[in-house]
Amino acid sequence: MCGIVAAMAKREVADILLEGLRRLEYRGYDSAGIAMIDHDGGLQLHKYSGKVAILEQALALEPMQGGIGIAHTRWATHGQPNALNAHPHVAGNRLALVHNGIIENHQALRQQLEADDTAFLSETDTEVIVHLLAKAVNGGATLLAAVQQVIPQLNGAYALAVIDTENPEQVVVARQGSPLVLGVGIGETFAGSDTLALRSVTDTFVYLEEGDVAVLEVAGYQLFAANGEPVERPKTRLEAEHESQVLGDYDHYMLKEIHEQPARLADTLALDPLDCTVFGPRAAAIFGQVSAVQILACGTSYHAGLVARHWIEQYVGIPCQVEVASEYRYRQSVTLPGTLIVTISQSGETADTLAALKIADNDHIVGRLAICNVDHSAIVRASDLVFLTRAGAEIGVASTKAFTTQLVALQLLAANLGRNGALSTLNNERFCATLRGMPDAVAQVLALEPTIKAMAAHFTLKHHALFLGRGIYHPIAMEGALKLKEISYIHAEAYPAGELKHGPLALVDDDMPVVAVAPNDELLEKLRSNLEEVRARGGELFVFADEAAGFTAGEGVHVLPMPHCSDMAGPVIYTVALQLLSYYVALAKGTDVDKPRNLAKSVTVE
Ligand code: G6P
Numbered sequence: 001m002c003g004i005v006a007a008m009a010k011r012e013v014a015d016i017l018l019e020g021l022r023r024l025e026y027r028g029y030d031s032a033g034i035a036m037i038d039h040d041g042g043l044q045l046h047k048y049s050g051k052v053a054i055l056e057q058a059l060a061l062e063p064m065q066g067g068i069g070i071a072h073t074r075w076a077t078h079g080q081p082n083a084l085n086a087h088p089h090v091a092g093n094r095l096a097l098v099h100n101g102i103i104e105n106h107q108a109l110r111q112q113l114e115a116d117d118t119a120f121l122s123e124t125d126t127e128v129i130v131h132l133l134a135k136a137v138n139g140g141a142t143l144l145a146a147v148q149q150v151i152p153q154l155n156g157a158y159a160l161a162v163i164d165t166e167n168p169e170q171v172v173v174a175r176q177g178s179p180l181v182l183g184v185g186i187g188e189t190f191a192g193s194d195t196l197a198l199r200s201v202t203d204t205f206v207y208l209e210e211g212d213v214a215v216l217e218v219a220g221y222q223l224f225a226a227n228g229e230p231v232e233r234p235k236t237r238l239e240a241e242h243e244s245q246v247l248g249d250y251d252h253y254m255l256k257e258i259h260e261q262p263a264r265l266a267d268t269l270a271l272d273p274l275d276c277t278v279f280g281p282r283a284a285a286i287f288g289q290v291s292a293v294q295i296l297a298c299g300t301s302y303h304a305g306l307v308a309r310h311w312i313e314q315y316v317g318i319p320c321q322v323e324v325a326s327e328y329r330y331r332q333s334v335t336l337p338g339t340l341i342v343t344i345s346q347s348g349e350t351a352d353t354l355a356a357l358k359i360a361d362n363d364h365i366v367g368r369l370a371i372c373n374v375d376h377s378a379i380v381r382a383s384d385l386v387f388l389t390r391a392g393a394e395i396g397v398a399s400t401k402a403f404t405t406q407l408v409a410l411q412l413l414a415a416n417l418g419r420n421g422a423l424s425t426l427n428n429e430r431f432c433a434t435l436r437g438m439p440d441a442v443a444q445v446l447a448l449e450p451t452i453k454a455m456a457a458h459f460t461l462k463h464h465a466l467f468l469g470r471g472i473y474h475p476i477a478m479e480g481a482l483k484l485k486e487i488s489y490i491h492a493e494a495y496p497a498g499e500l501k502h503g504p505l506a507l508v509d510d511d512m513p514v515v516a517v518a519p520n521d522e523l524l525e526k527l528r529s530n531l532e533e534v535r536a537r538g539g540e541l542f543v544f545a546d547e548a549a550g551f552t553a554g555e556g557v558h559v560l561p562m563p564h565c566s567d568m569a570g571p572v573i574y575t576v577a578l579q580l581l582s583y584y585v586a587l588a589k590g591t592d593v594d595k596p597r598n599l600a601k602s603v604t605v606e
Helices: 014-027 052-061 106-115 127-138 143-153 253-259 261-269 283-287 299-316 351-359 401-421 428-446 449-459 471-488 497-502 524-536 570-589
Strands: 003-009 031-037 043-049 068-074 089-091 095-100 158-164 171-176 181-184 188-192 204-207 213-217 220-224 235-237 292-297 320-324 339-345 365-372 385-388 464-469 491-496 513-518 540-546 557-562
Touching (some): 003 158, 003 213, 014 052, 031 052, 031 095, 031 158, 043 052, 068 095, 089 127, 095 127, 106 127, 127 143, 127 158, 143 158, 143 171, 143 213, 171 188, 181 220, 188 213, 253 261, 253 570, 261 428, 283 365, 292 299, 299 320, 299 339, 299 401, 299 471, 339 351, 365 401, 385 401, 401 428, 401 570, 428 570, 449 540, 449 570, 464 471, 464 497, 471 491, 471 570, 491 497, 513 524, 513 570, 524 540, 540 570, 557 570
Parallel strands (some): 292 320, 339 365, 365 385, 464 491, 464 513, 513 540, 540 557
Antiparallel strands (some): 003 068, 003 188, 031 068, 158 171, 171 213, 181 188, 181 204, 204 235, 213 220
């Protein structure tokens, strides 16, 4: 989703802005642009549809100079992903602005501006902001005052940065509903959509709060709260940059991140699994009151929640509801007394999850827990308890290691809720041994990579695929289907295998590969019957089966023998195999594995 970088420095900033955009590429985007004020006070602008590399080539031919600038990667919402709609947007030769978010009342504002003879160059919602600012500065307001006057007129979400050729000493930034962080250097100040964008220039950050406006200057920054009053926010110093952003010998971040899973799971498991303070100092007090759980999440994180429901209901014995945040936020729901709200989000910025968390605020709630991969993110800051997964920065848009570390976090949650509620049927020793063995079990699955790659070749010419699983493996089948559609663009659906005969069986023929998740559990024989129904109709089966489940390969039946595991380790282990399947299908199809079309890593608009 849109990414912002802004810089105010004594030195040249074009390369800093470009590097920031490169570091934001993982969020997903379809055009990129940069605006700077040159040493003679003139506004320079470059913006193109397509990748940051195109912008980079243009700058190599026509370099930009100056110590002040703003840059942007756009993920189109209003108007096509072309150069005219790309940011920065300008008002005359004076102002340039970048924006992440959606201005919901842009049509009304546009009509008012057009009635006053303002000419628009783009179809975007964003352009109204720069013209409103131009009116204010042309009327005599300073850039800061203009921003403070205009933002109350905007409905919706924004993080924005603006420069003014009449004031080449300041960049003004503001945020409401979309992420923005200041980067503090010596003799230079920056802003970015996340800290990753700025890690090459600083390790010191200030997280802006809702409604904050900041002025970036060479000597530092001024910060104002939504009420216009000066305000101080804490400075956070981050540790040395993780190796996560280095591709190394891998062809894609997704493959690297799949292979990192044993290490990242081990990092997450380095915590004492039965010490509830890993969820925060108030965890013991809050967990002691919990008699129901409501999980809210989107995408892959939602699938983690669906898996957790099985663990929580089976091992803790309390009701657990799971809902996609974009539905929950607009629905009149009934909250059970003693509910713990659990949000799951790799980015911590997903607009729907954040909004759902905020509306889930009533007398029945005993606390809000965020399971998240990004410290200081909006969802983390809006929660009472936090479990930070230790996946490291995930660059591939399709989530892999963030998902499996979420699963481990949710296991720890089940274990800790169970202990306090005295309802647990979890055997602590067995549980801890399973957790300790998880990185090795994942490594065993990674060793199956050549076989999975060969299996993937059968999918490249297909247009559809069906994924089947039962019980706790149904959400794993859903995650397998999501991965395949995200990166290979093959239409894939997941069904609980028992539902097969209620519809999807009609689709099964020799052109419909059917992937089955088949652990050796109490539902195995039921699943086996479901798979017979597929074979009887000519469907080609790809069975990811426990090696002891007794599946044999034959005509139309491909079997991947998986290590034996419990219902605690199994969801992680089968997921890794399905991740590899999707990766190799996408690789063979030649799609952009790390940045699939139309998708974004960090979905900061609704
Ligand atoms: C996007 C990402 C997915 C992610 C989903 C939810 O669609 O591409 O990988 O699962 O958002 O994001 P979150 O950051 O809240 O987990």
